[in-house]
Amino acid sequence: MAPLKSLQQEYPLVDSSFQAFCASHGIFSVEDFLLYDVDVLISSADKQSTSQRLKQGINQLLYIIDALHQPLLTGLDLLEDAKRNKHSLSTGCQGYHWIDVLLGGGLRQGQLTELVGPSSSGKTQACLQFAATVAKKHLAFVVYLDTCNAFSPQCIAHFVGRSSSPVFNDQADHKPLQKVLDRIICYPVFDIFQMFDVLHQLEINLRSEMFKSDCQVRLLIVDSVSSLITPILGGGGPQGHALMISVGFLLKKLAHEHNLAVLVTNHVVGGDSGTCKPALGESWKTVPHVRILLSRECESDICTFSILKHPSMASGRAASEMHAHDLVSGLSSSP
Structure with missing residues (x-):
């Protein structure tokens, strides 16, 4: 899976500010994000002045992860x-x-x-x-x-x-x-x-x-x-x-x-x-x-x-x- 910086061009919400926020929690890739407690990350985002933008970035990552799963096949x-x-x-x-x-x-x-x-x-x-x-x-x-x-x-x-x-x-x-x-x-x-x-x-x-x-x-x-x-x-x-x-x-x-x-x-x-x-x-x-x-x-x-x-x-x-x-x-x- 991708490092976060490689996603910025395709997903603007994963910008440098969001990457810096994630880096402060030791999150540098999608794998790191998977291992982190999302509720804790959202709580931390709520304390920031750009909380709405950061939570949009978190939702964007969740969407990317969900898209990785194969569709149901008959x-x-x-x-x-x-x-x-x-x-x-x-x-x-x-x-x-x-x-x-x-x-x-x-x-x-x-x-x-x-x-x-x-x-x-x-x-x-x-x-x-x-x-x-x-x-x-x-x-x-x-x-x-x-x-x-x-x-x-x-x-x-x-x-x-x-x-x-x-x-x-x-x-x-x-x-x-x-x-x-x-x-x-x-x-x-x-x-x-x-x-x-x-x-x-x-x-x-x-x-x-x-x-x-x-x-x-x-x-x-x-x-x-x-x-x-x-x-x-x-x-x-x-x-x-x-x-x-x-x-x-x-x-x-x-x-x-x-x-x-x-x-x-x-x-x-x-x-x-x-x-x-x-x-x-x-x-x-x-x-x-x-x-x-x-x-x-x-x-x-x-x-x-x-x-x-x-x-x-x-x-x-x-x-x-x-x-x-x-x-x-x-x-x-x-x-």
């Missing part, structure tokens, strides 16, 4: 939208088409898919594989939010090279890789507010049709969303929880309105009876449309993808026998 509207827009993007795991079969065709546009797994299970490598496939096979842009300094062009080169020329020896051989890398837009993101800024700018760019009509954004990856959200949940206060829900809402809004497949990664934490479960708690559990658990057998190269949640499939379905080496060899073989 079942027929949703069906027509799914037929027209919501296609699947192949994950492109060469020789292992069972991943696409498991997901009903691949990553679904218009939906948020969450890939859950312990450390070193291959989540980032899967994200890089999917990004390379969408950029190469679907000729589409991929927006990649990297929260852990884990993005690897060498790994992308490995995946692209494996599906075309095995070795890039000259300039001509590099052209397929250059085209793929040109379509993957990577943003290093290290806190939740920076993520909001990047997503807001992406929404502006998508609305303004900045991207070429023949090569549009089709995949948004956040690796990993839990790295940004976990720090703000400390202390058990309501602010972190509200920001987490705002992130989920914005990601799903981008997916639905702009026909994107959104993929986020999440780590696991200890659960009851020593079992592991996805991090971020019960509230976040309702956010993803699809939840997939990625696990690797101890002392083995065998990976297993298991469905934890899917809108059209029963949970518990799994596919194994994918060699982890095929996912990680791009990193180990890169210089």
Whole structure:
């Protein structure tokens, strides 16, 4: 969501005086406003000489927030939208088409898919594989939010090279890789507010049709969303929880309105009876449309993808026998 200063041109009531009033209460963005007690803010405005104007500004912000929510849609509207827009993007795991079969065709546009797994299970490598496939096979842009300094062009080169020329020896051989890398837009993101800024700018760019009509954004990856959200949940206060829900809402809004497949990664934490479960708690559990658990057998190269949640499939379905080496060899073989 937007910083307040970016709203002034479109909404004159959110002028410099109103922004200064909000700043005195630590409110600099729509997210800050959402976390603040509106009744307290109105009471404070009543004490100012420009109280009427300030309260009009508060109402303007409430209107903006209300406009962000999707209109009510009938079942027929949703069906027509799914037929027209919501296609699947192949994950492109060469020789292992069972991943696409498991997901009903691949990553679904218009939906948020969450890939859950312990450390070193291959989540980032899967994200890089999917990004390379969408950029190469679907000729589409991929927006990649990297929260852990884990993005690897060498790994992308490995995946692209494996599906075309095995070795890039000259300039001509590099052209397929250059085209793929040109379509993957990577943003290093290290806190939740920076993520909001990047997503807001992406929404502006998508609305303004900045991207070429023949090569549009089709995949948004956040690796990993839990790295940004976990720090703000400390202390058990309501602010972190509200920001987490705002992130989920914005990601799903981008997916639905702009026909994107959104993929986020999440780590696991200890659960009851020593079992592991996805991090971020019960509230976040309702956010993803699809939840997939990625696990690797101890002392083995065998990976297993298991469905934890899917809108059209029963949970518990799994596919194994994918060699982890095929996912990680791009990193180990890169210089």
